[in-house]
Amino acid sequence: MASIEDFRQEVRDFIETSLPAQLRVGNRKDLPGAPLGKWITALVERGWVTPEWPTEYGGGGLDRKHAAALKAELKAVRAPIISSFGTSMLGPTLLEFGNEAQKKEFLPPISRHEIKWCQGYSEPGAGSDLASLQTRAEKKGDEYIITGQKIWTTGADKADWIFCLVRTDTDVPKHDGISFILFPMNQPEIEVSPLHLIDGTAEFSQVFFNGARAKAEHLVGPVNGGWTIAKRLLQHERSVEGGSEGGLSGAAKETYVDIVKREIGFENGVLANATIRQQLAQQELDAQALKLTMARAREEARAGQTARDIGSLGKYRWANMVKSEQDLVMTALGSQGLGWDGPGFEETQLERTKAWLITRADSIWGGTNEVQLNVIAKRVLQIPE
Amino acid sequence: MGLILSEDQLILRDMAKNFFDEKSPMERMRTLRDTNDDTGFTRELWKEMGELGWISILLPEALGGADMGYGELGVVLSECGRALAPEPFMSTVLLGGNAILLGGSEPLQKDLLPDVSTGDRILAMAFQEQGRFAPYAVETRATKDGGGFKIRGEKLFVLDGHVANQIVVVARTSGSSGERDGLSLFVVDANSAGVEVQRTQMLDGRNAARIRFEDTAVDAGRVLGEIDAGADVLDAVFDRATIGLCAEMLGTFEEAFERTLEYLKNREQFGVKIGTFQALRHRASEMYGELEFARSVVRDAQSSIDDGRDDVAQMASAAKARCSDVGNLIGGEAVQMHGGIGMTDEEDVGLFFKRLKAAELTLGDAIYHRNRYASLRGY
Numbered sequence: 135m136a137s138i139e140d141f142r143q144e145v146r147d148f149i150e151t152s153l154p155a156q157l158r159v160g161n162r163k164d165l166p167g168a169p170l171g172k173w174i175t176a177l178v179e180r181g182w183v184t185p186e187w188p189t190e191y192g193g194g195g196l197d198r199k200h201a202a203a204l205k206a207e208l209k210a211v212r213a214p215i216i217s218s219f220g221t222s223m224l225g226p227t228l229l230e231f232g233n234e235a236q237k238k239e240f241l242p243p244i245s246r247h248e249i250k251w252c253q254g255y256s257e258p259g260a261g262s263d264l265a266s267l268q269t270r271a272e273k274k275g276d277e278y279i280i281t282g283q284k285i286w287t288t289g290a291d292k293a294d295w296i297f298c299l300v301r302t303d304t305d306v307p308k309h310d311g312i313s314f315i316l317f318p319m320n321q322p323e324i325e326v327s328p329l330h331l332i333d334g335t336a337e338f339s340q341v342f343f344n345g346a347r348a349k350a351e352h353l354v355g356p357v358n359g360g361w362t363i364a365k366r367l368l369q370h371e372r373s374v375e376g377g378s379e380g381g382l383s384g385a386a387k388e389t390y391v392d393i394v395k396r397e398i399g400f401e402n403g404v405l406a407n408a409t410i411r412q413q414l415a416q417q418e419l420d421a422q423a424l425k426l427t428m429a430r431a432r433e434e435a436r437a438g439q440t441a442r443d444i445g446s447l448g449k450y451r452w453a454n455m456v457k458s459e460q461d462l463v464m465t466a467l468g469s470q471g472l473g474w475d476g477p478g479f480e481e482t483q484l485e486r487t488k489a490w491l492i493t494r495a496d497s498i499w500g501g502t503n504e505v506q507l508n509v510i511a512k513r514v515l516q517i518p519e
Numbered sequence: 520m521g522l523i524l525s526e527d528q529l530i531l532r533d534m535a536k537n538f539f540d541e542k543s544p545m546e547r548m549r550t551l552r553d554t555n556d557d558t559g560f561t562r563e564l565w566k567e568m569g570e571l572g573w574i575s576i577l578l579p580e581a582l583g584g585a586d587m588g589y590g591e592l593g594v595v596l597s598e599c600g601r602a603l604a605p606e607p608f609m610s611t612v613l614l615g616g617n618a619i620l621l622g623g624s625e626p627l628q629k630d631l632l633p634d635v636s637t638g639d640r641i642l643a644m645a646f647q648e649q650g651r652f653a654p655y656a657v658e659t660r661a662t663k664d665g666g667g668f669k670i671r672g673e674k675l676f677v678l679d680g681h682v683a684n685q686i687v688v689v690a691r692t693s694g695s696s697g698e699r700d701g702l703s704l705f706v707v708d709a710n711s712a713g714v715e716v717q718r719t720q721m722l723d724g725r726n727a728a729r730i731r732f733e734d735t736a737v738d739a740g741r742v743l744g745e746i747d748a749g750a751d752v753l754d755a756v757f758d759r760a761t762i763g764l765c766a767e768m769l770g771t772f773e774e775a776f777e778r779t780l781e782y783l784k785n786r787e788q789f790g791v792k793i794g795t796f797q798a799l800r801h802r803a804s805e806m807y808g809e810l811e812f813a814r815s816v817v818r819d820a821q822s823s824i825d826d827g828r829d830d831v832a833q834m835a836s837a838a839k840a841r842c843s844d845v846g847n848l849i850g851g852e853a854v855q856m857h858g859g860i861g862m863t864d865e866e867d868v869g870l871f872f873k874r875l876k877a878a879e880l881t882l883g884d885a886i887y888h889r890n891r892y893a894s895l896r897g898y
Contacts (some may be wrong), residue, residue: 187522395898405898414898416887419710419837426815430522437523447808506799515807517783519795 135274141200145207152176160212174216174247183216184245191229193238194247219251219288220244224297227367230389231314231355240316252285252319256299261286262505264299265308265361269343271300271315278302278315280346283460286499288341290326293319297367298348303358312361317348333491334474368500369445369504391460393420397466405500409464417455417462422437424451443513450506453497460490521590521822522815523610524797532594539602540569545867548603552724558682559726562638569638574612577620582632584767587748588825589759593766593817600770603874605725607769609881610679615642618687621759622704622743622752631685631706643683643709645674645730650881654757655699655750659732661690667693667739670705670732680728680880681718683709688732691748699750711735723877724870758835761882762820765838766785767821768878769817769840772842774847775871776806779853786858799856806852809845833895840888 136144153176154169169500177183180194185201187193196204208215208350225244228237245251269282282301290296295318303311319326323346328336355363374391388396396412405411431444462487466473471487473479511517529896542564551559551848563588568574576592578584585591596608612635619631619642634640659672670690682684686707694701707714713733721727746750783794783803793799819832828834850872854861883891 205822227833262526287578391898392897400898404587404894410891411898412886412889415840415896418896419840419892422837423812423816426522426819427811430815430818433523437525444811447811451808451812473670507801507804509792510804510807515780516794517780517800517803518796 135197135200138203142184142207145204148176148180149207149211153211153413157214158212159214161214162195167215170214173214173267175497177216178246181245182239183247184221187225187229187241187245191241192435193241212362216247218244218247219253219297221247223367223370226370227297227314227363228354230366231363235351236354249295250293252286252287252290252296252341254294254296256286257283258285262502264364265312267301267312269298269300269350270304271302271313272385273302273463276350278317278348278350278353280315280317280348281341282343284328284341284343285329285338287326287339287341288337290319290341291328296341297320297354299360299364306358309361311358312360312364313357314363315348316352316353316354317346321346323347332494333490335486342385373456390463393463393486394466397468410462413462413465417458420451420455420458424448424455427451440501443509446501446506446509446514449500450497450503450510454465455504456493456496460493461485466489521825522818524594525590526622528590528594530797531591532598534571535573535595535598538568539598539604542567543604545603545870547869548605548724551605553718559679559724560607563616564604565606566638567637567726568606572881574608574638575614575632575636577612578632578636582628583636583691586781588822589762589766590601590818590825592763593769593821596763596766597770597773600767601774603723603870604842606651607679607682609641609760610644610683610766611635611642613763614644614678614756615683615685615687617756618644618704618743618752619706621755622708622749624740627706627741627743640685641679641683642687643677643680643687643728644687644689645677646689647676648672648674650675652880652887653697655702655751656696656797657691657702658696659690661692661705661737663689664736667737668703668705668742669705669734671734672732674732675727676719676881677728677730680730681716681726683711686714686730687743689749689753690732690736692749694747701747702749702753703746704749706741706743707732707735708739709738720767721877722876725874725877731753754832757830757882759824761835761839762824762831764816764878764882765813765820765842768842768846768875769813771871771874771878772813772846773810773851775868775875776810776849778868778871779803779849779856780807782857793856801863802852802856806849809841809848813841814839815847831835834894836883836888836892836895838894839883840885843879843885843888846879850875 153173156175157169158496181189182194182204183193184192185194185196186198189195198504220507221244225241228240247283255264257267257269269280269284271278271280284360295316297314297316300315301311302313323344325342325344327340329338329340330336331338391414394410395405398405398410400406428444428448466487467483467506470483473484473487512519539842572585573582573595576587576595578586580586588881589772599606616632616635619628631640637641646654648658653752659670659674661668661670670688670691686709688705688707690703690705691701715731717729719727719729743749780803781843783799784792786793816838820838823831823834853868854872857866859867861868
């Protein structure tokens with residue numbers, strides 16, 4: 135493999151020829167379609183949508199260092215990040231648990247960014263207590279027939295395929311009768327009904343399975359062995375969340391610190407409201423402490439000092455941080471943060487309002503705050519139940 | 520980076536832990552308190568720490584020190600904090616010693632610091648004049664007097680001021696109270712004429728003093744830093760002492776938390792261990808999170824000094840704001856979760872609670888340090 139320095143140069147040359155200036159604005163929803171498509175094609179040709187996957191499955195075949203260098207170069211020019219449920223969650227899971235045929239069938243289309251996946255996990259009766267899920271899969275010949283309901287399925291209305299947790303045995307303890315299976319969404323036996331959320335968006339759906347079909351060969355891992363896979367996949371989900379920057383798109387370029395300073399103003403050289411000044415400092419201190427704690431956990435793991443499970447604490451404090459950041463912005467904006475639509479409000483103000491609303495979900499999805507605290511008490515502090 | 524302990528620091532930690540386990544059981548601290556001990560700590564133990572090189576960890580080799588950093592000192596201070604050992608690291612090493620180290624002339628350092636390192640000389644720093652920490656609120660005056668100065672004023676909360684041999688005094692040589700300019704630092708011999716020391720005992724069993732200076736004479740060679748620009752030394756001393764204090768607090772609330780966790784796992788009520796109650800489990804998890812945050816911030820603050828970074832002031836305030844809040848959280852919860860027994864003097868957990876409160880108010884509480892952090896961040 136090329137030296138890191140040579141490789142960085144190669145990436146820079148690639149960016150120079152393949153990434154037009156209009157795309158160097160980070161992840162925005164309003165990126166022009168044609169140039170974006172060309173950019174994705176250029177990435178796909180090199181396997182750089184999934185740089186660390188083996189080349190035989192359409193990946194870039196890069197080791198960790200080279201992949202990190204690639205990411206750093208792309209980030210430096212604010213290149214749009216091409217990631218999906220397929221690249222960040224299903225792909226790594228298949229690499230670990232899938233058989234050769236499954237890898238050959240599913241990984242290349244993911245690395246080509248061709249197939250849209252959705253995740254069938256939560257159910258109306260199985261949210262925090264995910265393992266009590268009831269969606270049934272019954273074997274008939276070389277197929278499974280699936281009956282039940284999923285909820286909070288992101289992008290189900292646009293997805294081509296679903297990776298889904300189903301119950302394949304009802305006579306055993308709840309964790310032991312779950313399987314992980316893949317099937318196409320375009321079936322008359324599947325009905326998708328979008329959920330309208332408090333911020334006015336409808337990216338989540340309810341999905342009804344009325345006898346949908348899945349090929350038996352598309353069951354990943356052992357039958358009734360799905361819970362292990364499900365947990366592993368959630369870890370990928372947490373690492374994705376932890377790496378995000380609070381859910382705001384590129385349009386809201388101002389940081390919360392900028393907004394508070396601008397809206398509250400200064401008196402005698404300091405923020406004009408003493409309470410908000412304290413809150414802003416606390417917010418920055420919490421963000422810094424979280425960052426340092428995650429960095430320390432990585433260092434400890436590398437040095438082999440402890441094998442603490444820092445994930446739950448990270449998710450819990452991350453959710454609190456993101457929410458209180460938006461709370462602070464709402465406090466600063468006052469009634470200008472109450473706009474919903476139309477004239478009288480700037481686009482960025484409306485976007486902030488929606489961000490405040492949707493970040494309420496951060497302490498609910500991916501394991502609620504309360505579940506994280508339970509996990510810490512049990513697994514980290516080892517307080518008997 | 521210094522976020523995790525190095526191999527050497529781990530060895531030092533185990534050494535310090537064994538030292539305090541063996542020589543500083545809680546009983547020792549209780550006896551010092553209950554017998555109203557004249558010194559307030561154990562001189563022999565302090566000298567043993569001198570022999571181990573712990574008092575002079577920060578000093579350069581030329582002054583007989585180990586030339587190590589806050590990463591190492593922090594390890595010792597945390598173990599000190601776990602044992603609630605009242606030995607005078609704060610007064611003698613972090614405040615007085617640092618003032619002489621950062622601001623003293625070479626002859627003055629050579630004159631004073633070797634005896635400090637052995638544990639024979641105790642230092643104190645007299646800065647505070649009002650209830651809440653305000654570093655530039657200084658009314659005490661130093662006026663020119665022949666070749667030297669004479670000092671007049673009154674100081675409060677002078678840690679270990681009742682036994683200090685030398686006292687670093689912050690006095691005003693120009694300007695008025697609240698101004699950063701016009702401060703100067705002097706090393707005053709505690710036996711000088713016109714030094715009146717009144718011992719004050721505090722809720723954590725430790726000692727401070729009110730000290731009056733009645734035209735106390737001090738030689739010009741005993742000035743630290745520049746006249747009128749003493750704040751340059753003072754700020755650096757306070758930042759370092761604050762970070763050291765945070766390392767001690769970290770050990771104190773780690774110990775309080777671990778004891779409380781054990782109690783949750785063992786205490787039975789309603790026929791079950793109280794740790795099975797979700798209301799308590801969630802609060803324990805919350806404390807754990809804050810503890811992890813504090814540990815990260817304190818370690819990074821120590822690194823900011825050791826690596827010569829330019830954000831020491833910011834990190835000192837970040838650490839003290841965090842540790843003050845976490846001290847209150849864990850100290851308070853430790854008493855609450857122990858229930859009735861937590862209110863008794865017999866149960867040690869109250870000792871941790873009281874020490875954390877005293878430490879919180881030493882060198883500025885969370886409100887002070889959040890304001891300072893805000894100023895340093897430009898708002």
